[in-house]
Amino acid sequence: MARRTSNDPQAIANVLRLIPAKWLVGMLVAAVLYFFLQPKLNAWFGWNLPSIAAMAGNETPAKPASTKPAQPELASTKATEPKPAQPKAASTKPSGEPTKSTASSKTQQQDDLKYRILKPLGRDRYESPAGLIYAPGSEEGHRLSHIARHLEDQPDRPGSHGVFDGDMAAFLVAIDDAYKRARGHAKGTKSRLEDGMTIYEAPFDQTIGYLGGTEGARKKNPKLKKLRLVLRDRNLITAFPIQ
Template sequence: MNAAESRSGPRRPGGKKGKQTTVAGIVIAVVIGGYTLLRPSINEATGWNLPALPGKQVAKDSVAENSPSPVSDQTANPRSVPKPAESSKSSPSRGEAKTQPQRNETAKSPGPLASKMTRGDPDSRADSASAQATQDTSDLKYGLLREIGTDRFMSPAGVLYTPGSAEGHRLEHLRRHTKDQPNRSGKHGVFDGEMEGALATIDKAYEKAQANQRTTKEVDGKRTIYTVDMGKRVGFVGGRDGQRSRNPMARRVRLVLEGNRLITAFPL
């Protein structure tokens, strides 16, 4: 042994090359870890589908390929290489686990217009329409007739009801044809449905008469007499004659008018 060898001591075989291998392995592990951490963000931002790396095994294989000797394998401490791979492998799953609940919470949380949107709910609109209809019909006589003057009422079809007749008003005369009078001589037509039913049936008969549908017409001075076949039951025949015949069903309506002013109406 010469003097130089005694001063510097014995050389370790492959020392410099082993250090280079260790540095290369660490660099590869860092690159792999960075790629694994950034891959979900890059995919989400660009819409790409970058493949995932197998993590720990890739790091080991890369170090093994670059290791020329057992000495360098020992120098590249296996404990230091897997750690970045483990952290890089677990980080995306934790990041995804944290990101997903935030998206769900955003989807579930109501927006600032949620309270206003309930105003457009179909049930709410239906309730409002029903309340409006109730308010509109509360001002109508029998829920149908609109008062256009003192004791003067107009139906939706345009039939006018005014004072007159022995009862004092045409409506009071019409009321007599909503109840049977078994002791009355002859026939007595009775409408179904009380006053509301009688008024609705008269409106339908008037519309048919104006359209000349299944209608016969007679003129007597200022008065026009319509007999309208309604095509269904609208009442029955009462009075003594009706009682003898067991109150047969009435399908026709007799209307007596002066212009559009009702004089009388009854089923036949």
């Protein structure tokens, strides 16, 4: 048995005879509008509207524009790891897509940021959105490496050792948040000057880490909700959660 498809001209003609003329004009106008607006709507809103050609079965539907925000990995690893080759699919992309260049430039900007938020200033120096400078220095060679010590416990270390519960990117965001609030003398924050250094303390609503080191172990690693920052001008010397 022969199967009738929607593309059968005889069937289409029969249907058209049943539809009033003004309806036909309206549908034609709608089709023309759709033809012009479809690529733009896809570009603006990231939709996946098929083109007229695709609906007619002559072309595959366009792939949706990626709505997932770019999540660049740590710059240190990114710099060394080659990006996987992306297969070109020119036929599936609408030509002249206005967001293509914008999206790629945004991704490029995020690629340039270390830990997603630090802007490179040159000579291995980085600036946070709040204006803190992370520069070479400390025993580890760089302030970022130094504060990374507070991302894990050192259970044998004498005394207390504040440990931040999260990754480096989250730690940097928390440091910026604490810095902004402490500079603005927000409620609960403290600041003092100590021979050229400024020491800020800022409380957080939620737990940000725990007390490590031998003292932390003795106290059964209590949770910490405050962050202490030690700065020299805008240069961060160290930062760690405190009780």
